[in-house]
Amino acid sequence: MLKQLHKQFPFHVFVWLGILFLLIFSYIPMFGIIIAFKNYKISTGIEGIFTSSWAGLTHFKALIDDYNFPNLVRNTLILSILKVVFSYPVPILFAIILSEVKNVAFKRFVQTVSYLPHFISWVVVTGIAYAFFSTGYGIFNELLLSLGILKEPVDVLTDPDSFYGLAVASAIWKEAGWWTIIFLAALAGIDPSLYEAAEMDGAGRIKRILYITLPELKSASIVVLILSVGSMLGGGLVGSNFEQSMLLGNSLNSEKSQIIQTYAFNIGLAQGRFSFAAAIDLMQSVISLFLIYTSNAIAKRVSGTGLF
């Protein structure tokens, strides 16, 4: 074994470099989450994680007593649930519609266009939202006012009540096309003879969609559903709860836009309350872990398909 190790030594060095990297940037932070139970000060650096005094559950108590806490939990949950509910069906429907297009060039064109926004920064997407929804010159208000749908301009960007809709819609705009790829790949795997047989039996196209296409998408849909429920607190498929809350959120709509993650981040970095912020992070991770295991277990029981 030692001889083999010696022979493979250069390969091991490559791997060790990678593992050293993970140790620093993944494992120390993972272990560092214990500062949630300590009185950590940033000036003490990494040693401080070990040497700082224990605080027990003080920070968790402080979090629950924080006057922002109910708002944060409500915003995080509502935003996450809305995103799963509204963004999940979009790629599936889009894939089915695309699969019904016979003109290959047109189909490819639509698909190419649809995933373009995935590669654009959230900052740019937010900038686009500002251009569209600004009350001064944004198209949105001008159009709705001139059509008489609105009586007076709505400031979508600062009105707290518009935040959820704005976040969900812009996330779908940005990411739905990208996720369609998975479902299109699943559709490409369907045996064409199924459709031919159905056609012989006189099934129209809508019937074929209902009885062949939809059932064939089942396993892909379940996998994606588990993934999106499991990552729900981050925004599910379309992700980006954190980015949106940071970028689309502002002091005027913060009552609806501030979520657990951004609060942790702001409190930690702006006020230097690292232990308190880590407690928020930890709480969020525990809920996420719970969600992914539960959704997987439910999926397994209901359909026999699961991720693990």
Place this chain on the structure above:
Amino acid sequence: MQRRKTLEDRCLDSFIMVVLVLIVFMTLYPFYYILVITFNSGTDTTLGGMYLWPRDFTFGNYIYFLKDPKWLSALGMSLLRTVVGTSLGVLFTAMVAYGLARRDLLFRKSYFFIIVFAMNFSGGLIAYYVVLKSLGLINTFGVYVIPGMLNLFFLLIAISFFNDIPEELGESARMDGASELRIFARIILPVSMPLVATMSLFMGSGHWNAWLDSAYFVQNEGLRTLTYRMMQVINQSMIPTGDAASAAMSRSKVTPFSIQATAMVVSIVPILGVYPFLQKHFVSGMMLGSVKG
């Protein structure tokens, strides 16, 4: 055999056509609208009512953008971090993958466990920040390029790619006494160009679009990136700009918003430039990712 179209077929086809054209319009129009804004004088844009074509055509926004040292340095910094960060990321990730791709590697299972575990669990942003701060990376260029050096998703893709390369390829060089690093750089990497291209495109667009690190891990003005500057305009759009700045702006008939739009176009163009190449590769990358789950 071409079947005659039934009424159902025709209804469905028209419905699909309408939906798809609507989707294409809703995706492309925002980009087009931003482009129109950049070619219209900023002060005129604020009057509203412009939808399809610049009303007061000008190159003023682009000229102002290119003359403003702040925007220029941000553009340069974005380019620099994209080039440096992508090169480092691709080389380091590929190197680690090359080590792991050796099938008879001792402890291979344990190594994989360490990687997969790190993929699934994280300590959260706060603990991550603590580590960056302790390493002295905060407020340096390093914070842009070092933490992203090892991309675990592409690590797995690269391992499966290297596994398909015949082992004999490096054998003769090994006989001649070439070091593994040399074999990796001179023989393995050159035959892995499709992999390198995919990784470069994805990591590159990630670096180009990143904003969080420039916004929160850096205070030095010289290190600000394009995405950060755009974010700053968004954050300040509700606060009136300072007198000196606004005087200079009104002289050239630009507004913070029209400059912002210009920056957005500048930021989108490189993505559009590599998009055809990206597209060639990302479907396979996406599928690998989904299988991994």
